[in-house]
Amino acid sequence: MSNEDVVLKVENVHKSYGNNKVLTGVSFEVRRAEIKIICGPSGSGKSTLLRCLNLLTQPDKGHVWLEGEEVTDPTTDISKVRQKIGFVFQEFNLFNHLNALRNVSIGLEVVKGMKKDEARKIALRELGKVGLEEHAHKYPAELSGGQKQRVAIARALAMNPVIMFYDEPTSALDPQLIGEVLDVMKKLAKEKLTSLVVTHEMGFAQSVGDEMMFMIDGKILERGTPLQVIQNPKHKITKLFFEHIAKLYMRQVR
Amino acid sequence: MVWEYLSYIFWGVPWTLGLVGGGLALGFIIGLPIAIGQVYGSKGLKAALDMYVWFFRSTALLVLLFLFFWGVFPAFGFKLDALICSIVVLGLRTGAYQSQIFRGAIESVGEGQLIAACALGMSKLRGIYHIVLPQALRISLPGWSNEYAIILKDSAICFALGVQEILTRTRYVVMATHEPLLPYFIAGALFIVLTYGVTKIINIVYEKAKIPGLVGRM
Amino acid sequence: MSFWEAFLPKIFEGWVLTVEILVPSIPLGVILAIVLALARIYGNKPISLLAAGIVSLIRGLPLIVTLFIIFFALPKLAIYFSPYWSAVLGFILCTGAYQSEYVRGAIQSIDVGQSLAAQALGMSKLKEVVHIILPQALRRSLPGIANEIIYLILYSSLASYVGNQEIFAWARHFNSLYFRPIEIFLTAGLIYISMATVATTGFKIIENKLRIPGLEVAR
Numbered sequence: 001m002s003n004e005d006v007v008l009k010v011e012n013v014h015k016s017y018g019n020n021k022v023l024t025g026v027s028f029e030v031r032r033a034e035i036k037i038i039c040g041p042s043g044s045g046k047s048t049l050l051r052c053l054n055l056l057t058q059p060d061k062g063h064v065w066l067e068g069e070e071v072t073d074p075t076t077d078i079s080k081v082r083q084k085i086g087f088v089f090q091e092f093n094l095f096n097h098l099n100a101l102r103n104v105s106i107g108l109e110v111v112k113g114m115k116k117d118e119a120r121k122i123a124l125r126e127l128g129k130v131g132l133e134e135h136a137h138k139y140p141a142e143l144s145g146g147q148k149q150r151v152a153i154a155r156a157l158a159m160n161p162v163i164m165f166y167d168e169p170t171s172a173l174d175p176q177l178i179g180e181v182l183d184v185m186k187k188l189a190k191e192k193l194t195s196l197v198v199t200h201e202m203g204f205a206q207s208v209g210d211e212m213m214f215m216i217d218g219k220i221l222e223r224g225t226p227l228q229v230i231q232n233p234k235h236k237i238t239k240l241f242f243e244h245i246a247k248l249y250m251r252q253v254r
Numbered sequence: 255m256v257w258e259y260l261s262y263i264f265w266g267v268p269w270t271l272g273l274v275g276g277g278l279a280l281g282f283i284i285g286l287p288i289a290i291g292q293v294y295g296s297k298g299l300k301a302a303l304d305m306y307v308w309f310f311r312s313t314a315l316l317v318l319l320f321l322f323f324w325g326v327f328p329a330f331g332f333k334l335d336a337l338i339c340s341i342v343v344l345g346l347r348t349g350a351y352q353s354q355i356f357r358g359a360i361e362s363v364g365e366g367q368l369i370a371a372c373a374l375g376m377s378k379l380r381g382i383y384h385i386v387l388p389q390a391l392r393i394s395l396p397g398w399s400n401e402y403a404i405i406l407k408d409s410a411i412c413f414a415l416g417v418q419e420i421l422t423r424t425r426y427v428v429m430a431t432h433e434p435l436l437p438y439f440i441a442g443a444l445f446i447v448l449t450y451g452v453t454k455i456i457n458i459v460y461e462k463a464k465i466p467g468l469v470g471r472m
Numbered sequence: 473m474s475f476w477e478a479f480l481p482k483i484f485e486g487w488v489l490t491v492e493i494l495v496p497s498i499p500l501g502v503i504l505a506i507v508l509a510l511a512r513i514y515g516n517k518p519i520s521l522l523a524a525g526i527v528s529l530i531r532g533l534p535l536i537v538t539l540f541i542i543f544f545a546l547p548k549l550a551i552y553f554s555p556y557w558s559a560v561l562g563f564i565l566c567t568g569a570y571q572s573e574y575v576r577g578a579i580q581s582i583d584v585g586q587s588l589a590a591q592a593l594g595m596s597k598l599k600e601v602v603h604i605i606l607p608q609a610l611r612r613s614l615p616g617i618a619n620e621i622i623y624l625i626l627y628s629s630l631a632s633y634v635g636n637q638e639i640f641a642w643a644r645h646f647n648s649l650y651f652r653p654i655e656i657f658l659t660a661g662l663i664y665i666s667m668a669t670v671a672t673t674g675f676k677i678i679e680n681k682l683r684i685p686g687l688e689v690a691r
Contacts, residue, residue: 056588079594087592093585096687097607107593110603141686152589159593312668316629316640317661324653407534411630421537434545442541446532 013062024218033192040215086156101136126154146177266420280345285352310350355397359390399456486639497563504568509575530569555635574616578609618675
């Protein structure tokens with residue numbers, strides 16, 4: 001494994017809010033084409049971690065490198081770094097005043113300086129990839145949750161990122177809408193789009209995940225293939241967590 | 255030399271407060287019944303009240319002042335008193351604005367309150383008086399303190415009728431001494447203190463009168 | 473020449489001047505409002521405090537006092553404004569300060585996620601504000617802005633007291649000559665009411681054109 005294969009390198013990231021220590025030293029690497037899953041109980045710092053990696057939240061300590069460039073270096077142009085990361089939020093965060101097409105094209109127009117026609121052509125293509133070309137002229141308020149999240153994914157994809165960050169992408173969705181979003185994510189994973197996914201969806205993790213990291217109390221407790229971590233965890237806490245998830249999942253299915 | 259005149263300007267404060275207090279009081283007496291009428295009244299009554307509100311919210315204050323002072327008052331045979339006329343005009347106008355504040359507050363109290371009161375056996379009027387109004391009036395306080403700030407500034411316009419309030423006196427001093435800087439500075443300072451000082455007091459009253467859980471429209 | 477033959481043409485002239493005063497005041501007032509709101513929210517401590525101070529100062533003063541200070545007091549500091557520009561400047565400051573409160577409230581009501589998404593795409597703060605925040609905030613503050621502009625139209629009569637021969641100045645002039653207050657001031661009043669009504673209707677049309685489903689006033 002050569003170093004060129006490493007897209008994202010995270011070293012010893014810490015973050016506290018006052019006395020609340022949210023991240024207590026997180027380190028890992030994501031290789032190209034790898035699908036890495038992060039899971040853990042709420043409050044374990046998963047969302048904060050993702051936001052620290054593209055400096056939406058400023059970490060207190062630690063270093064992050066994206067394709068060899070140090071993100072945490074204050075002299076780095078963070079806008080350029082962020083363009084290479086496709087971020088999908090739990091609450092979608094679609095721009096309310098723009099229709100679906102413009103939501104996807106605005107990054108290209110405003111950040112990458114593309115001409116309007118070209119940007120909208122690309123945007124329409126990305127919407128097609130997530131199955132929503134017919135809804136291109138609808139506004140976020142006119143879309144269902146699943147549709148909104150798919151537009152959000154298209155918006156992130158349009159920027160041609162080297163890695164995707166998914167921050168619990170299905171947690172805010174009604175159960176029947178989760179499937180359409182997971183299908184899109186699975187398709188992208190099969191196309192080898194490097195991804196870092198924070199999720200509770202164990203089915204998704206097991207089917208496309210390459211490595212899973214279990215986080216608790218601000219640090220990574222266990223890592224391994226999804227199968228290993230879910231079925232053969234080394235720690236009792238991990239075991240309890242997955243049993244709990246399994247129960248919830250069973251309840252939903254029933 | 256200007257300093258002697260400064261106390262003259264300060265004596266405009268009671269007149270200003272008189273205008274404001276009189277206007278607000280009159281506005282309250284007019285505004286609250288209008289609000290009640292607009293929420294609980296018949297269609298015809300609502301239409302008439304809507305017209306009143308619309309008229310007094312769409313007219314220029316200066317025009318109203320002159321219209322009443324030179325036209326309406328004499329036509330009805332009333333004495334030409336600048337202060338009374340100003341208070342009446344201010345009151346009619348703020349009554350229109352206050353009615354909308356009260357109306358919003360009454361509507362936000364929620365139907366259920368009045369229904370519960372009637373279920374207890376109270377007449378509609380009693381229910382409004384004992385249950386709806388105490389809540390609505392508290393909710394109205396923030397909007398009402400805004401109204402105070404507005405009337406305070408409108409009171410200055412009454413200089414046009416010669417009422418002896420702060421601005422009239424300031425202009426007199428400026429004309430007499432040919433020194434506009436200090437008098438206008440004083441006048442400005444007075445208005446700022448009266449605006450923010452009293453608004454602070456109303457906020458304190460609001461906090462003290464607040465009922466926990468009573469969500470109001472701000 | 474009868475009263476009306478003399479009065480109406482002059483009132484019309486006055487109306488033209490009123491419009492000439494309002495035409496620059498309104499858009500420049502809106503721009504000032506946006507600048508002040510942005511300064512208070514995104515500016516550093518000194519800029520933010522300065523903007524807050526300006527807004528508090530102007531909102532604490534009656535408009536007529538602001539006009540008098542500009543027209544009568546500033547000349548003593550060797551700053552001279554003509555009657556027209558005194559009125560325009562006073563109006564811009566007054567309406568700008570009041571409107572900035574609406575704009576500020578609207579910006580603060582925008583969900584933080586909008587900012588996060590903009591930043592995640594790589595937008596600089598400036599691009600974020602221009603392309604994502606302001607388009608939403610201005611739509612939300614439109615009712616408040618419309619309200620303030622209607623106020624301005626109705627209070628424009630104050631311009632007559634700093635030397636502008638507009639509607640109200642002519643009304644007073646004719647009243648002292650002919651003493652027919654009811655006709656004169658009702659006419660003047662009618663003109664102001666119709667301007668306010670035209671403006672209200674205009675804003676309703678603008679609001680409808682700018683309407684976006686889901687972007688109604690935040691609760």
